[in-house]
Amino acid sequence: MNIRNEVTFSTIRPRDGLKAALEKSRTEVVDDILRSGLKGRGGAGFPTGIKWKLAAEEKADEKYIICNADEGEPGTFKDRVIFSEWADLVFEGMTIAGYAVGAKTGIIYLRGEYGYLRQALEDKLAARHQEGLLGDKIMGKEGVSFDIHIHMGCGAYVCGEESALIESLEGKRGEARNRPPFPVAKGLFGKPTVVNNVETLAWVAAIFALGPDWFKHVGTEKSSGYKLLSISGDVAKPGVYEFPMGTKISAILKTAGADRPKAAVVGGASGILVPAKDFKRAICFEDVSTGGSVIVLSEDRDFLDILENFQEFFADESCGQCTICRLGNVKLLEGIRLLKEGRCTTKHLQKLCTLGAAMQAASKCGLGQASPNMFLSVLQHFKGEVLGRPQAEDHFANKRKAS
Amino acid sequence: MNKETTTKVDATKMIDIVIDDRKISVPSGTMLLDAARQNGFHIPTLCYHEDLSRAGGCRLCIVEIEGQRALTASCAYPITQPIKVKTTSRRVREARKTTLELLLSEHCGDCYSCVRNGNCELQSLAKEHGLAKLPFGHPTEKAFALDTLSPSIVRDMDKCVDCGRCVRTCKELQGIGVFETVGRGNRKGISTFQNKPMAEVGCINCGQCVNRCPTGALTEKDSTEDVWAAINDPTKHVVIQTAPAPRAAVGEEFGLDPGNAMTWELNTALRQIGFDKVFDTNFTADLTILEEGTELILRLYKNLVEKDTSQPLPQFTSCCPGWVKFFEHVHPEMLAHVSSAKSPQQMFGALIKTWYAQLNDIDPESIVSVSLMPCSAKKFECNRPEMRDSGLKDVDFVLTTRECAKMIREAGIHLPSLPKSDFDDPFGTATGSGVIFGNTGGVMEAALRSVLEFVTGLKVEDIFENANILPVRGMEGCRFAEVKVPEKVGPVPPMIAHLVPNWEWLAGQTLRVGIAHGTKNARKILDDVADGGFFSTCHFIEVMACPGGCIGGGGQPIPTSPAIRQARADAIYKEDLAYGSKGSVRKSHENPAVLRIYKDFLTEGPCGPKSHELLHTSYWPRGKFIGSW
Numbered sequence A: 001m002n003i004r005n006e007v008t009f010s011t012i013r014p015r016d017g018l019k020a021a022l023e024k025s026r027t028e029v030v031d032d033i034l035r036s037g038l039k040g041r042g043g044a045g046f047p048t049g050i051k052w053k054l055a056a057e058e059k060a061d062e063k064y065i066i067c068n069a070d071e072g073e074p075g076t077f078k079d080r081v082i083f084s085e086w087a088d089l090v091f092e093g094m095t096i097a098g099y100a101v102g103a104k105t106g107i108i109y110l111r112g113e114y115g116y117l118r119q120a121l122e123d124k125l126a127a128r129h130q131e132g133l134l135g136d137k138i139m140g141k142e143g144v145s146f147d148i149h150i151h152m153g154c155g156a157y158v159c160g161e162e163s164a165l166i167e168s169l170e171g172k173r174g175e176a177r178n179r180p181p182f183p184v185a186k187g188l189f190g191k192p193t194v195v196n197n198v199e200t201l202a203w204v205a206a207i208f209a210l211g212p213d214w215f216k217h218v219g220t221e222k223s224s225g226y227k228l229l230s231i232s233g234d235v236a237k238p239g240v241y242e243f244p245m246g247t248k249i250s251a252i253l254k255t256a257g258a259d260r261p262k263a264a265v266v267g268g269a270s271g272i273l274v275p276a277k278d279f280k281r282a283i284c285f286e287d288v289s290t291g292g293s294v295i296v297l298s299e300d301r302d303f304l305d306i307l308e309n310f311q312e313f314f315a316d317e318s319c320g321q322c323t324i325c326r327l328g329n330v331k332l333l334e335g336i337r338l339l340k341e342g343r344c345t346t347k348h349l350q351k352l353c354t355l356g357a358a359m360q361a362a363s364k365c366g367l368g369q370a371s372p373n374m375f376l377s378v379l380q381h382f383k384g385e386v387l388g389r390p391q392a393e394d395h396f397a398n399k400r401k402a403s
Numbered sequence B: 001m002n003k004e005t006t007t008k009v010d011a012t013k014m015i016d017i018v019i020d021d022r023k024i025s026v027p028s029g030t031m032l033l034d035a036a037r038q039n040g041f042h043i044p045t046l047c048y049h050e051d052l053s054r055a056g057g058c059r060l061c062i063v064e065i066e067g068q069r070a071l072t073a074s075c076a077y078p079i080t081q082p083i084k085v086k087t088t089s090r091r092v093r094e095a096r097k098t099t100l101e102l103l104l105s106e107h108c109g110d111c112y113s114c115v116r117n118g119n120c121e122l123q124s125l126a127k128e129h130g131l132a133k134l135p136f137g138h139p140t141e142k143a144f145a146l147d148t149l150s151p152s153i154v155r156d157m158d159k160c161v162d163c164g165r166c167v168r169t170c171k172e173l174q175g176i177g178v179f180e181t182v183g184r185g186n187r188k189g190i191s192t193f194q195n196k197p198m199a200e201v202g203c204i205n206c207g208q209c210v211n212r213c214p215t216g217a218l219t220e221k222d223s224t225e226d227v228w229a230a231i232n233d234p235t236k237h238v239v240i241q242t243a244p245a246p247r248a249a250v251g252e253e254f255g256l257d258p259g260n261a262m263t264w265e266l267n268t269a270l271r272q273i274g275f276d277k278v279f280d281t282n283f284t285a286d287l288t289i290l291e292e293g294t295e296l297i298l299r300l301y302k303n304l305v306e307k308d309t310s311q312p313l314p315q316f317t318s319c320c321p322g323w324v325k326f327f328e329h330v331h332p333e334m335l336a337h338v339s340s341a342k343s344p345q346q347m348f349g350a351l352i353k354t355w356y357a358q359l360n361d362i363d364p365e366s367i368v369s370v371s372l373m374p375c376s377a378k379k380f381e382c383n384r385p386e387m388r389d390s391g392l393k394d395v396d397f398v399l400t401t402r403e404c405a406k407m408i409r410e411a412g413i414h415l416p417s418l419p420k421s422d423f424d425d426p427f428g429t430a431t432g433s434g435v436i437f438g439n440t441g442g443v444m445e446a447a448l449r450s451v452l453e454f455v456t457g458l459k460v461e462d463i464f465e466n467a468n469i470l471p472v473r474g475m476e477g478c479r480f481a482e483v484k485v486p487e488k489v490g491p492v493p494p495m496i497a498h499l500v501p502n503w504e505w506l507a508g509q510t511l512r513v514g515i516a517h518g519t520k521n522a523r524k525i526l527d528d529v530a531d532g533g534f535f536s537t538c539h540f541i542e543v544m545a546c547p548g549g550c551i552g553g554g555g556q557p558i559p560t561s562p563a564i565r566q567a568r569a570d571a572i573y574k575e576d577l578a579y580g581s582k583g584s585v586r587k588s589h590e591n592p593a594v595l596r597i598y599k600d601f602l603t604e605g606p607c608g609p610k611s612h613e614l615l616h617t618s619y620w621p622r623g624k625f626i627g628s629w
């Protein structure tokens, strides 16, 4: 496996976290997570304790814990590694979440391409049943029961967005829902639902094994703990790394052996572009926040190629319900191609920037809101590099001349 | 899609919000768009429709809520806490304008020649937002083939704005699901099953999607050219029958408020544009009541007295072609429950080319029979292969309310300013019972009026004040009512004396009736009957495919809303009452023209052999089969 440095998860013994959590009351469990300062590792960084508290306070006959393992963000692969190496920690995190909020059912929404992991995960789940770590009376504790099912995704990026994921689980088209109501109040089948990222749930198990204060003391004031990063692109040692929150990008790039980097794409296609002059910035929620992807671009890369690639992805992956996201991404893609051909007028470029801002403001979900980020960042930092390309040959012009 | 709005409006909890610096107070759970509109703020919308759940997709109704990073779709935002809202900020305006520019970048349509010219939400939005330049272009070449195979509905996807209103209409109101959102990203679109033409999917032709489409993407199949051609042909005798629902609504096409019936002005207009005769469909509505009512009496007698269940109860009405096709698809094994009586339109068609032709010595081949209907399904109905009992196509062309208004406008006529005139003989003016066929519950009320008088020998007015059978009225989707037959019954009237010996078996019995409108509701009742549930204990069930009944039909003026439908329904009930005050009759079996036809032509009475030949029909068990017919 391409794990490149020491990862805390390797040091955690399965069962320790679950045992510690089940010795506490439900409210103490939520309080511990609040105290640890854990925030979502899936990208948005919402405080996990608050999410759990809201779900715990809801009164309902049924609640659900969903593990978001859709991992569709380009350049992210740390969840796959977690599942391959430390799946028990994720199961434990889910079980603890179920105990804390009063849910008896957990569902893993597994990215379609990770189908090859499924059998191993099912075997592990069966083993946990055997050992009394799932099912009724978990660890012998009366009234504590929890089960975990695996549901396969089908390759739509938007289904990683929690409400689209829930729609997809309900058997519908993966489209983001209107909010409010939020999943913690009305989620899967209208029941209170906690959606957490794979890594978030694994940290939950670690936090109960090592104590909330241990976690709180790592990282920065608003970003506790460690973060797993999937590092790829122009680096000597691509792979999964663990860093304390607040680590500078320069340090990260050095560890991974970046090759003459001119920028790093942090947070995948939906993330932001950090130019070399800003490498002193840090990975944490206060500064550059990310679900875990860092793609390094060396000086040899053409931004327009990168942009075109990302933009094709969005034009394809928008669920299509918002006019501005569905058509806006197509127009940005056309605009990037015009830039490549040296045919985008300044006026049109201005219009594309207005379009980008409108997409950020008016799209329903994070996909549409984030999709113009990269385009706008490239224009902000590297305008000179993308403007004034030599005009591609204009066949019509030649024809006009000839006649 | 999460289209259901799950937050309940709690009127006991008022919340103070500020919209554009004005303070207002609204019940918790009110949608922001509704709150704004109720208080006089204008917020543009496109995917929103009052009858449907909130999609929140078009993003035109976005507003800025203080403290929130992104803009919010006001149509789908329930107010549960105090907020400060800006509806006109620069971010809002630019996002709306950009959205419209994007929509027009893939909208291929020519407003001049589009049926929705002047009544198109996209067109008005473009005007309202001052779109001058279209920075993302505007296609002039069609990307989709026009779907014109359905006899009722034309689909032009080049004009579709992907608002999903048709999808929600067909699912939420009609319980069918002909349309579905397909594809992702730039390939997202609205499609039918395997992208088949409308004629080859489970569409019942009710046209509710047409009524709710904001643009010209969904329209009725236009017959005005054919009708003009007939009118212009001097060898043709062109007659038109007009149904009550279009008369109650056509004024809206000429700028009148909903609820102003134009029955008598319309007669003048239709003659003026060249129809040779103008008849009242109510005549055959009355005839339907006698045929369908007699059938009901026979079914009751067979089931309750003779214990013969070959024609089972409950009996379902059959006057709505949308409902009939729905039934044929959904419960083909239960078709014996449906009355065999034709709809008023088709009864009229069969009589015009037989009785009327004989009476006036006109060659039926030279007659062109047109009907004015609120309905796109009637276009399908008149093309059903079995609707040729006169030996010719019984009804040649159906005009919707909208098409009729178009013809009148084209002739340069302003309908509301015309003098009034009456219908032509021999069908004359019909009864109030015929008029209320246009409303949900109307067929039931008309039938009950006649059945009760038949059985008791009393006047309905002595049982229900003003003969208004209120228990069957209303806008509730599925309704149930009980009507008690008095202990004292009368003699069997001569017209049906050969069918039942006496009424003793009905004395003191309770008639149980059910009513549904909108096929989503109809499905509930139908499934319930199939499962032997509550509604299976009914004797008679009326179903109309359209919400509100024919007044909400798929050929009626656009837009539609609960308030508009209510206003039209009220106009219909007003017209019914007017029949009483004018000294005219309000009960089908008292209609003199009806009595005459049973004396002169259908001499063996209701449900007799001649009636069965001309006025009754049979159905097709379509089941899940979908195909052209």
Ligand SMILES: Cc1cc2nc3c(=O)[nH]c(=O)nc-3n(C[C@H](O)[C@H](O)[C@H](O)COP(=O)(O)O)c2cc1C
Residues within 6 Å of the ligand: A039, A040, A041, A042, A043, A044, A045, A046, A048, A068, A069, A070, A071, A072, A073, A157, A158, A159, A160, A161, A162, A163, A195, A196, A197, A198, A200, A201, A365, A366, A367
């Ligand atoms: C387009 C889009 C894709 C997303 N994909 C993922 C994903 O693959 N995995 C994930 O954990 N979160 C993803 N998210 C974020 C989820 O919506 C959600 O915030 C997250 O699962 C919550 O878990 P956390 O609080 O533990 O981070 C995505 C969001 C958007 C807008």
Ligand code: SF4
Residues within 6 Å of the ligand: A158, A175, A176, A317, A318, A319, A320, A321, A322, A323, A325, A326, A363, A364, A365, A366, A367, A368, A369
């Ligand atoms: S922003 Fe894009 S992906 Fe998100 S709901 Fe809207 S159309 Fe779908």
Ligand code: SF4
Residues within 6 Å of the ligand: B107, B108, B109, B110, B111, B112, B114, B115, B116, B117, B118, B120, B121, B122, B123, B159, B215, B216, B217
């Ligand atoms: S649908 Fe509307 S905008 Fe399009 S051509 Fe017709 S009237 Fe014009």
Ligand code: SF4
Residues within 6 Å of the ligand: B159, B160, B161, B162, B163, B164, B165, B166, B167, B190, B209, B212, B213, B214, B215, B217, B218
């Ligand atoms: S056909 Fe009409 S109602 Fe349906 S999505 Fe298109 S524009 Fe909307």
Ligand code: SF4
Residues within 6 Å of the ligand: B205, B206, B319, B320, B321, B322, B323, B374, B375, B376, B377, B378, B544, B545, B546, B549, B550, B551, B552, B553, B554, B555
């Ligand atoms: S309810 Fe009336 S308008 Fe609607 S389909 Fe039936 S007959 Fe036509």
Ligand code: FES
Residues within 6 Å of the ligand: B044, B045, B046, B047, B048, B055, B056, B057, B058, B059, B060, B061, B062, B073, B074, B075, B076
């Ligand atoms: S009207 Fe609200 S999003 Fe379309």
